[in-house]
Amino acid sequence: MAEPNESDSDGGTNPGSNSKVAKVIRRRGLDGLGDELVEHWTGEGTERMSLRELADHFNRKLLAQTLRDGSMTTLDGEPANIYRLLTDDSVSSGAAVQATNRLEQHGIDVERLTAEFVSRQAIHTYLTKYRDVSHSSSDGDPVETETTNVQRLKRRMTTIIESKIERLRNTDRLALGEFNVLIDVRILCEDCGAQYQATELLERGACRCPQKSP
Structure with a gap:
């Protein structure tokens, strides 16, 4: 599904004219990200994601683009950790400040960046009003649905463990070469x-x- 024209998003009569997601996509040149959100929400040809997962997906893509714009070199898994440091309430204030200072050293306006992060409600508004996409309830095979849920949980667990191992390795608290995380449920x-x-x-x-x- 193609992105709507810019003129569609700026006219006051369009229900999605105030879509924060659409504005950030245009302003930051995140071409194709709108289509990704649609595909992941409907599950057309890809894994279906919740609104919360879509908001995190969008914000991580925005962060990655910001890091590229700032010519900031990062290690594998580091952008995900930076996002966690900026958004996770359980992160200590000291760690958050360190992450902020590092970004600002590369000319990145952290306050502006985090202000552009979107919520699950903003994603919902974008999908339903700006893109006119409906999310069908899961009336299909419950076994197929739960199989998909189990696979998603395994991927999520793998990602979380990879991030934690990467963080320990990158801070010299763990000696480890290239690795893969294998989850066997x-x-x-x-x-x-x-x-x-x-x-x-x-x-x-x-x-x-x-x-x-x-």
């Missing part, structure tokens, strides 16, 4: 002792246990 049937990958069991639809008589 298995289901153990207590009746017969059989084990399955979580997604494998969902696809099978049943354990190997003999069918019990009524």
Whole structure:
């Protein structure tokens, strides 16, 4: 789905004319990001994401573009950590200040950057009013839905662990070469002792246990 024309977003009669997401996309040259949001929300040809996940996705893309504009060199996984330092309430004030100071040393206006970060409500307004996209409720196969949810949780867990390991390695608190995080979620049937990958069991639809008589 193509991005609406700029004229569509600036006229006061368009319901999405005040879309913060649309304005940031145009102002910061984030071409194609609007289409990504649509695809991830509807699940067309890609993983379906929640509004909260979409807001984080958008903000990380904005941060990455800002780092490029500031010619700031980063290590793998570092942009994700910078985003966490700027947005996570559990981060200490000292760590947040250090991240802010580093960005400002590269000429990045952190106050302006964080003001451009969007909320889940801003994403919803952009998708439903500016892009005129509807989000169908999950009326399909519940097994397929839960299989997708399990896969998403595995990816999320992998990302979180990778970020933590990267942070320790980059601060010389952990000696480690190139690495991969492998998440193996298995289901153990207590009746017969059989084990399955979580997604494998969902696809099978049943354990190997003999069918019990009524």
